[in-house]
Amino acid sequence: MIKEKTLRIGFIGCGKMAQALAKGFIASGITRSENIIGSSPRIDSMFIEEFSAIGCSTTHENAQVVEQADVIIVATKPPLVPKVLTEINPVVNSDNLIVSIAMGIPLINLEQMLPRKTRVIRVMPNTPVLVRSGASVFSCGTSTRSEDATLTKRLFTAVGLCEEVPEVLIDACTGLSGSGPAYMYIAMEALADGGVKMGIPRDLAYKLSAQTLIGAAKMVLETGRHPGALKDDVCSPAGSTIQAVYFLEKSGFRSSLMEAVQAATLKSKQTGRKE
Numbered sequence: 001m002i003k004e005k006t007l008r009i010g011f012i013g014c015g016k017m018a019q020a021l022a023k024g025f026i027a028s029g030i031t032r033s034e035n036i037i038g039s040s041p042r043i044d045s046m047f048i049e050e051f052s053a054i055g056c057s058t059t060h061e062n063a064q065v066v067e068q069a070d071v072i073i074v075a076t077k078p079p080l081v082p083k084v085l086t087e088i089n090p091v092v093n094s095d096n097l098i099v100s101i102a103m104g105i106p107l108i109n110l111e112q113m114l115p116r117k118t119r120v121i122r123v124m125p126n127t128p129v130l131v132r133s134g135a136s137v138f139s140c141g142t143s144t145r146s147e148d149a150t151l152t153k154r155l156f157t158a159v160g161l162c163e164e165v166p167e168v169l170i171d172a173c174t175g176l177s178g179s180g181p182a183y184m185y186i187a188m189e190a191l192a193d194g195g196v197k198m199g200i201p202r203d204l205a206y207k208l209s210a211q212t213l214i215g216a217a218k219m220v221l222e223t224g225r226h227p228g229a230l231k232d233d234v235c236s237p238a239g240s241t242i243q244a245v246y247f248l249e250k251s252g253f254r255s256s257l258m259e260a261v262q263a264a265t266l267k268s269k270q271t272g273r274k275e
């Protein structure tokens with residue numbers, strides 16, 4: 001069992017998600033910056049500089065990440081995954097745990113691009129891992145051991161909620177929680193715009209809309225009550241909220257969100273068929 005704090009984590013691709021995860025892991029104390037290494041091509045020097053600024057090691061050689069880490073997180077854009085896995089294939093061995101966070105790429109494809117019996121886990125996190133409030137799901141490949149699932153759960157729980165799910169659900173989770181922060185930022189911006197339209201200063205409007213989303217989310221998670229019942233508590237008979245709720249229902253708010261999740265899910269599934 002690898003000890004926390006000395007756990008060596010490597011990132012192939014040190015862009016937005018890799019940086020968010022690295023910062024989250026360090027803040028959680030699950031490992032230290034000196035135990036993290038990330039790679040990016042020479043042309044992407046900005047990512048390398050940002051990753052170094054966190055205190056982590058960097059390299060232009062993907063193979064070096066594999067050689068210097070216990071857990072290797074594949075964090076390039078999906079179309080580049082076949083290229084980087086083919087590149088690291090000769091240096092991957094049974095000591096390595098390969099964790100892919102790439103949207104849409106199924107475990108079977110990942111395993112086919114790596115040496116036989118490589119331990120592979122597919123994770124779908126989201127950007128709030130940066131502030132240790134992420135929502136991640138993962139599925140294990142055919143050669144993983146039970147301690148690989150335990151380690152993955154421990155790593156991603158250190159930066160938020162983490163659940164193991166059957167792989168068939170990962171594309172849908174991508175559409176819900178992987179992409180979900182974007183939908184919520186749009187909601188926050190729109191709520192704030194509404195507030196500004198009604199005379200609230202812009203900075204106060206952003207604070208109120210963000211805190212309202214945090215508060216509502218905590219109510220669901222911490223009271224365990226149904227979101228519909230919590231909504232009913234806000235809607236006084238003949239009050240102001242039910243007027244707004246009527247407007248949201250009439251304008252298709254629920255079906256817009258449902259179709260957004262569906263569209264992102266289908267895109268993730270389609271990506272898997274292409275790679």
Ligand SMILES: NC(=O)C1=CN([C@@H]2O[C@H](COP(=O)(O)OP(=O)(O)OC[C@H]3O[C@@H](n4cnc5c(N)ncnc54)[C@H](O)[C@@H]3O)[C@@H](O)[C@H]2O)C=CC1
Nearest residue numbers: 013014015016017040044047075076077078101102103125
């Ligand atoms: N951005 C998000 O909210 C989420 C992204 N993901 C997944 O995370 C992965 C990374 O996404 P982002 O961080 O948003 O992208 P990004 O564009 O910020 O980072 C990609 C990184 O890959 C590097 N890269 C490019 N070619 C490379 C190569 N040949 N070898 C090594 N590194 C190379 C780039 O230099 C960059 O550092 C994607 O597969 C995406 O589907 C998963 C969950 C959420």
Ligand SMILES: O=C(O)[C@@H]1CCC=N1
Nearest residue numbers: 103126174178179180
């Ligand atoms: O938009 C994307 O492709 C990635 C996957 C989940 C969030 N961002």
